[in-house]
Amino acid sequence: MIIDESLRSELLVNFQPLNVVAAARAFPPPMALSAGLRGLLPRDKATQTELTQSTASYFATAAVDIWLRGVHSFLVSASLTGASPIWAVVTGYYSSHYAVRGFAHLLGYFQLFRDKRIARLTLEGGHRICTFIKKNAGDGEHKLYWKLVKQSAAFATDDFFTLNDPASENSDIRHRNHANYADHVGGYPVFKPLDEQTTKDRIEFISKMVFDAPPLPRFSEFPDVEYVQVIAYHRLVRFRRLLDDVLGTSHRFWSVHRNPAFVHEYIDFQLAERAPLAQPGRDS
Numbered sequence: 414m415i416i417d418e419s420l421r422s423e424l425l426v427n428f429q430p431l432n433v434v435a436a437a438r439a440f441p442p443p444m445a446l447s448a449g450l451r452g453l454l455p456r457d458k459a460t461q462t463e464l465t466q467s468t469a470s471y472f473a474t475a476a477v478d479i480w481l482r483g484v485h486s487f488l489v490s491a492s493l494t495g496a497s498p499i500w501a502v503v504t505g506y507y508s509s510h511y512a513v514r515g516f517a518h519l520l521g522y523f524q525l526f527r528d529k530r531i532a533r534l535t536l537e538g539g540h541r542i543c544t545f546i547k548k549n550a551g552d553g554e555h556k557l558y559w560k561l562v563k564q565s566a567a568f569a570t571d572d573f574f575t576l577n578d579p580a581s582e583n584s585d586i587r588h589r590n591h592a593n594y595a596d597h598v599g600g601y602p603v604f605k606p607l608d609e610q611t612t613k614d615r616i617e618f619i620s621k622m623v624f625d626a627p628p629l630p631r632f633s634e635f636p637d638v639e640y641v642q643v644i645a646y647h648r649l650v651r652f653r654r655l656l657d658d659v660l661g662t663s664h665r666f667w668s669v670h671r672n673p674a675f676v677h678e679y680i681d682f683q684l685a686e687r688a689p690l691a692q693p694g695r696d697s
Contacts, residue, residue, distance in 0.1 A: 431666035483511030
């Protein structure tokens with residue numbers, strides 16, 4: 414990640430209001446950001462409007478909320494590794510997608526699906542300006558957010574982030590699409606009850622894996638559960654490290670939510686330095 418001063422400044426401004434209120438009360442009501450932006454959509458030919466401090470901070474809380482959703486999805490994926498590889502890759506993909514969407518919100522982007530607009534928040538001369546851009550026909554969120562993140566200077570050279578091409582052999586979304594929509598997927602194991610220690614062991618195994626290149630899920634190895642989970646985990650950790658770098662760990666809001674209560678027994682957000690990846694299909 415490349416965190417330039419412009420991005421750092423925007424994040425500090427957007428998170429500043431969250432440093433003066435109790436973290437437990439900092440999240441706005443559900444749909445607060447989309448509802449707030451929808452109420453500000455220009456009714457004439459104008460494409461820009463100024464946001465209040467509170468509405469702008471919703472980009473920050475939305476980013477953290479969707480990251481938490483990604484962390485939760487990762488727990489589900491890890492627990493389903495042996496019980497249902499099909500759903501392990503689906504929930505693993507959504508863990509990645511939620512992490513990427515969280516990065517897009519940190520960068521100031523939010524898609525208004527029903528209104529077919531993309532909201533872009535920028536800081537200009539101390540003013541929080543929101544520009545509304547018309548959404549193209551192909552700008553579904555599973556393409557749009559990934560494209561916006563990959564095109565940003567912060568992530569353009571980071572191979573852990575891609576354009577998420579569903580036709581590519583090395584693609585996150587192709588695994589999700591195949592598991593969800595293809596006929597005759599097959600390969601269903603005998604279901605085994607989920608086990609707490611197995612889930613803990615699986616996440617520890619994933620957290621200690623290192624490699625020379627990002628292990629993008631390979632469709633030829635479907636269901637490539639291991640690679641789906643590894644890359645999801647690294648994206649979640651990258652989100653956490655970015656905000657740790659910008660906000661520090663004493664920020665009133667982030668200091669609480671960077672260690673969500675539901676993961677204390679399972680995830681420490683650590684990464685090993687270097688070690689070979691296990692081979693696909695090998696029991697772990």
